[in-house]
Amino acid sequence: MKFSDFKNKVSTIINVDLSSYKEQRVERRINNLIAKNNLKNYEGCLKRLKESKEFQREFLEHMTINTSEFFRNPMNYKHLQEVLFPKLFAKKQKVKIWSAASSNGCEAYTLSIILKELGISPSRYQLKATDIDPSILEEAREGTYSNNALKRVPKDILSKYFTKKDNYYQLDKKIMAPVEFSKLNLLKDSYDKNIDLILCRNVFIYFTKETKEQLTTKLSNSLAKDGILFLGNTEYLLQPEKFNLKKIYNSFYQKI
Ligand SMILES: C[S@@+](CC[C@H](N)C(=O)[O-])C[C@H]1O[C@@H](n2cnc3c(N)ncnc32)[C@H](O)[C@@H]1O
Structure with missing residues (x-):
């Protein structure tokens, strides 16, 4: 499966349009997540997303960097x-x-x-x-x-x-x-x-x-x-x- 097809399918499962995010970064982070979870490929990742609410949460957390601090700048x-x-x-x-x-x-x-x-x-x-x-x-x-x-x-x-x-x-x-x-x-x-x-x-x-x-x-x-x-x-x-x-x-x- 091509990365562009994967992105389209993801947005039908979770409410996030990945095409609005910078492509290289999204691709890199998704590949990391796939490797970390031993999912082999995009199909495996989609299957897991459909099956597991817990994985949907992990996916979202992985895509959104949450770093913050008090009095930043x-x-x-x-x-x-x-x-x-x-x-x-x-x-x-x-x-x-x-x-x-x-x-x-x-x-x-x-x-x-x-x-x-x-x-x-x-x-x-x-x-x-x-x-x-x-x-x-x-x-x-x-x-x-x-x-x-x-x-x-x-x-x-x-x-x-x-x-x-x-x-x-x-x-x-x-x-x-x-x-x-x-x-x-x-x-x-x-x-x-x-x-x-x-x-x-x-x-x-x-x-x-x-x-x-x-x-x-x-x-x-x-x-x-x-x-x-x-x-x-x-x-x-x-x-x-x-x-x-x-x-x-x-x-x-x-x-x-
Ligand atoms: C790096 S943090 C920035 C936090 C804070 N604004 C600061 O500057 O310290 C980026 C935040 O944007 C959120 N985020 C990413 N995509 C978003 C979206 N489409 N809508 C709302 N929040 C989003 C992430 O969940 C994350 O908590």
Whole structure:
């Protein structure tokens, strides 16, 4: 079976269109998974996918890299804390925020920490976090993290909001409570509207150029007037105006 036929068949079994992801990477990861599970070939992989929900989960986890950390790219979070959030909350009574490929929650919880530090009550914002992978959302709801995810957390913040257990840290329930997690596939599902700040970080890197453009259009359409899109450090828009956006600082783009 050709890889292109395999990809088409996969999308009829699980709700993921692999053709939106960069081909070489997808092929490499699937071949790894096939070897790891002694499946011989694509037919074997499809058969296992049809038979086993557990394997479907493993397949999805293998395709989506979940790496995340608190305060990833600290300069950007500093700008959010010192400039963008104060402006936004001065202008609006209720602010809508969405972490669009949230992984294990580090990103959304970083925002919750910053808002707490700014003294902004959770009644003044809605903080949604979504991801395609249900197992990583379960982890996010637990709020337990290893050293690796915490290496950029300032010491005072670590001692204020985390409790050290054996070999991990538990995040304070007060920080976790404002974040609502749910499953959302950026490629297929529709997005909420009138959002003031969207974080879509370190996920575009896996998609083809066409898919990236389609998603950027969808994200821009979901922003409120003057809303802000916050991308990953290596993900910049060459022509932001094509999406009704303008660059305002590093990885931040504002709706025109
Ligand atoms: C590398 S993590 C980035 C996490 C976080 N945004 C950050 O920058 O630290 C990429 C996340 O994108 C998610 N993802 C991949 N494809 C997706 C899709 N089609 N829809 C929603 N999330 C997706 C993965 O499950 C993974 O959790």
